[in-house]
Amino acid sequence: MLVILKDNYDAMSREAALIVVDRLRKKPNLVLGLATGSTPLGLYRELIRMHVDEGLDFSKVVTFNLDEYVGLSPRHDQSYQYFMRENLFKHINIPQQNIHLPDGMAQDIDGFCDWYESEISKAGGIDLQVLGIGPNGHIAFNEPGSSLGSRTRIKTLTENTMRTNARFFKDILEVPKYAITMGVGTIMDSRELLLLANGAGKADAIRAAVEGPLTGQCPASIIQLHRKTFVILDREAGCKLSGSYPGTWRSSFLLDR
Ligand code: F6R
Numbered sequence: 154m155l156v157i158l159k160d161n162y163d164a165m166s167r168e169a170a171l172i173v174v175d176r177l178r179k180k181p182n183l184v185l186g187l188a189t190g191s192t193p194l195g196l197y198r199e200l201i202r203m204h205v206d207e208g209l210d211f212s213k214v215v216t217f218n219l220d221e222y223v224g225l226s227p228r229h230d231q232s233y234q235y236f237m238r239e240n241l242f243k244h245i246n247i248p249q250q251n252i253h254l255p256d257g258m259a260q261d262i263d264g265f266c267d268w269y270e271s272e273i274s275k276a277g278g279i280d281l282q283v284l285g286i287g288p289n290g291h292i293a294f295n296e297p298g299s300s301l302g303s304r305t306r307i308k309t310l311t312e313n314t315m316r317t318n319a320r321f322f323k324d325i326l327e328v329p330k331y332a333i334t335m336g337v338g339t340i341m342d343s344r345e346l347l348l349l350a351n352g353a354g355k356a357d358a359i360r361a362a363v364e365g366p367l368t369g370q371c372p373a374s375i376i377q378l379h380r381k382t383f384v385i386l387d388r389e390a391g392c393k394l395s396g397s398y399p400g401t402w403r404s405s406f407l408l409d410r
Contacts, residue, residue, distance in 0.1 A: 154376060156363060156384045158391045162351045165387045166195025169283070169349055172383060174203060176281050176345070182213040186282030187241070188293070189218065189233045192349050193283055194240060201244040211247040215276050219284070219293035221255040223262070223307060223331035231321050232257060255305070255333035266305040266333060273339065282343035286350050289313050290358045290371035294334035297370045303336030337372050346382040348373070350390040359386060360393040
């Protein structure tokens with residue numbers, strides 16, 4: 154695991170973009186795993202900027218998103234389909250048929266989840282998976298207590314996650330209770346992981362994920378077993394990591410674990 158500490162959110166986002174762009178230039182038909190939420194917005198903005206200013210080409214990229222709320226149609230402004238379209242896809246030249254997100258309106262959810270797993274396999278597996286982390290240590294919607302070998306499936310959101318995500322809805326009662334999510338095992342099959350976190354609200358979860366015991370109570374702690382993971386943090390999210398860090402912060406400080 155390579156932990157990269159940056160001074161602020163913008164620097165974190167630029168560093169993440171450098172990794173994505175490097176992989177994209179090496180493999181134009183990159184299979185890219187994507188996350189929603191506040192954290193990757195800066196990364197997506199940077200990718201869009203590079204597409205517009207420098208002609209960064211997404212025409213062969215294939216994407217798989219981590220999760221989607223059950224019961225929200227792609228037109229709902231809080232669906233992850235909508236989020237991805239507004240914040241990335243409509244601004245770049247990715248063909249519609251290369252985009253995959255879980256279908257929150259699927260009638261046969263188990264059948265859909267099996268199909269999603271098989272599409273990932275058919276694409277050759279995910280090369281690089283972008284991840285955020287919940288304040289409770291979740292990755293995708295794998296909430297504390299999730300089994301660490303899990304595959305794509307339906308999960309019940311915890312009260313904690315519903316409260317956290319209520320900020321995007323008019324009322325907490327509107328927050329869906331269920332989501333379809335890639336499993337921890339699905340995520341771990343990705344060749345590389347790129348976990349991003351910013352803000353003081355993520356500091357405890359990051360400490361637990363990077364330095365804590367490996368446990369389903371902090372699903373993100375599984376990354377300690379992954380062969381190639383980058384964790385890119387801003388100053389606040391990294392502030393509870395152990396004292397093995399030098400006291401001074403550099404613009405890019407790498408800690409190899
Ligand atoms: C979203 C996802 C979630 C978020 C996490 C952090 O696709 O998988 O695990 O990454 O809840 O959300 P933000 O970035 O909004 O703090």
